[in-house]
Amino acid sequence: MEPKEVLDELKTILVARLKFDPRRAAETTEATALPKGVEGSIGLDSLDFIELSIAIEERFGITMDESEDLAPHFASFATLSRFIAGKLPGA
Amino acid sequence: MRRVVVTGLGAVSPHGIGVKAFWSGLATGACAIRELSVIDTEGFRCRIGGEIPEPVAGSMRRTRADRFALAAAEEALTDAGLAPDEREEMALIVGAVGGGMLEAEEWYWATSRGRNTRPVPAVRSVLPCAHADALAARLRVRGPRHTVVTACSSGAVAVAEAAALIAEGVVDVALAGGVDAITRICFMGFNALKLLDPAACRPFDRDRRGMSIGEGAGFLVLEDAAAARARGARTYAELGGYGMTTDAYHITAPEPEGDGMARAIRAALRAARESPAAVQYVNAHGTGTPQNDRVEARALERVFGAGAALVSSTKSMIGHTMAAAGSLEAIATVLALGHGMVPPTANIETPDPDVHFDCVARTAREIALDCAISNSFGFGGQNVTLLFRRR
Numbered sequence: 001m002e003p004k005e006v007l008d009e010l011k012t013i014l015v016a017r018l019k020f021d022p023r024r025a026a027e028t029t030e031a032t033a034l035p036k037g038v039e040g041s042i043g044l045d046s047l048d049f050i051e052l053s054i055a056i057e058e059r060f061g062i063t064m065d066e067s068e069d070l071a072p073h074f075a076s077f078a079t080l081s082r083f084i085a086g087k088l089p090g091a
Numbered sequence: 092m093r094r095v096v097v098t099g100l101g102a103v104s105p106h107g108i109g110v111k112a113f114w115s116g117l118a119t120g121a122c123a124i125r126e127l128s129v130i131d132t133e134g135f136r137c138r139i140g141g142e143i144p145e146p147v148a149g150s151m152r153r154t155r156a157d158r159f160a161l162a163a164a165e166e167a168l169t170d171a172g173l174a175p176d177e178r179e180e181m182a183l184i185v186g187a188v189g190g191g192m193l194e195a196e197e198w199y200w201a202t203s204r205g206r207n208t209r210p211v212p213a214v215r216s217v218l219p220c221a222h223a224d225a226l227a228a229r230l231r232v233r234g235p236r237h238t239v240v241t242a243c244s245s246g247a248v249a250v251a252e253a254a255a256l257i258a259e260g261v262v263d264v265a266l267a268g269g270v271d272a273i274t275r276i277c278f279m280g281f282n283a284l285k286l287l288d289p290a291a292c293r294p295f296d297r298d299r300r301g302m303s304i305g306e307g308a309g310f311l312v313l314e315d316a317a318a319a320r321a322r323g324a325r326t327y328a329e330l331g332g333y334g335m336t337t338d339a340y341h342i343t344a345p346e347p348e349g350d351g352m353a354r355a356i357r358a359a360l361r362a363a364r365e366s367p368a369a370v371q372y373v374n375a376h377g378t379g380t381p382q383n384d385r386v387e388a389r390a391l392e393r394v395f396g397a398g399a400a401l402v403s404s405t406k407s408m409i410g411h412t413m414a415a416a417g418s419l420e421a422i423a424t425v426l427a428l429g430h431g432m433v434p435p436t437a438n439i440e441t442p443d444p445d446v447h448f449d450c451v452a453r454t455a456r457e458i459a460l461d462c463a464i465s466n467s468f469g470f471g472g473q474n475v476t477l478l479f480r481r482r
Contacts, residue, residue: 054152
């Protein structure tokens, strides 16, 4: 799966699991930041990150190791898509 | 009052994932009580229990119990053939006790020993009501929602409460059941009460020495009979009535004459307009503790008369699955009606001479059934009887 396809899946998760307005989800690009408080971000808070992590693990069948610092991977859709794509089988 | 029918079943049990594995284990009288691996039992008299024998799907960020609940609930909804839009307004009633305690214990044990762990899943999911949170969000269930905490009868009370909401017309459909994972506090608590048998439990055996703990999840889809008929749903059984009483007697011991239990059974009969003679099978609470089985047999004798019904204990095969027990046993009762087969009581060697009932020792019995009850009794004397009729 290419990072671009991963990004599309993440947009689906935004709507289905994080209850984003579909239009707002469609506007996101690779450059869009995730965490609340960052300029131009979609404003995810700590509970959103837990829900997002569960959804990612269940959608892509991967495990994200809590003992590693995951914050840099969750900075933007670009970093997150690359991180997920790198964990998929065949990557 | 509207009639309530069962149109979907889902189970995660020590016999495996799915209703098929559950029933196949029960029908063959297999005992799924084995050495525990989910918690460390080093140094305890008892080292066994009814543990889920295979990995259950779902993110490991979810608690073990939440993964059980999701698997059983999804199976029940699929089994009922409810489309997503038909689920939206249904009620969700969950019997729970342990919540995310297993993961909270892991976090606490690691932290108190100086190992840095991130407490995220533990903190978010520790309360018993966390299962209902996870289920509602994942399955998009948006009707009334309760979490029932009545100790070992929680799963059965959940089914009764769901039936009440349907009977009174609050909702047409409800997803109801119970869930629990094995936890250290539960295992050690029952150990401290000297209620755990070091060998697999032997309900209704003369030499029984206590219970075995277990884990799992059982969910049922309950539905207004007319609504189920209108959408052409397959119906397993009718929930004819239920009775709920309290002993108001002791924190752990049942009232010795079985008064509270007998009142629950009679209340269920009254609600279902059935005579005691109509009940052919009793799926007993049957924990295997000396006290429970003696008092339960006394209560049954007071209501039905000696020998008047077949009696068996699901816990003899899967252990006491705590908040899941009442709902898994409701499923066992519904399937017994449908299959015309009474699951046995495993592990009986010498029937207790003070139990004046045929407890279906070790081998299932084929018999056409029209009416059966399932008993669940929680600590503190929280008694529930569910009565099911074949459809």
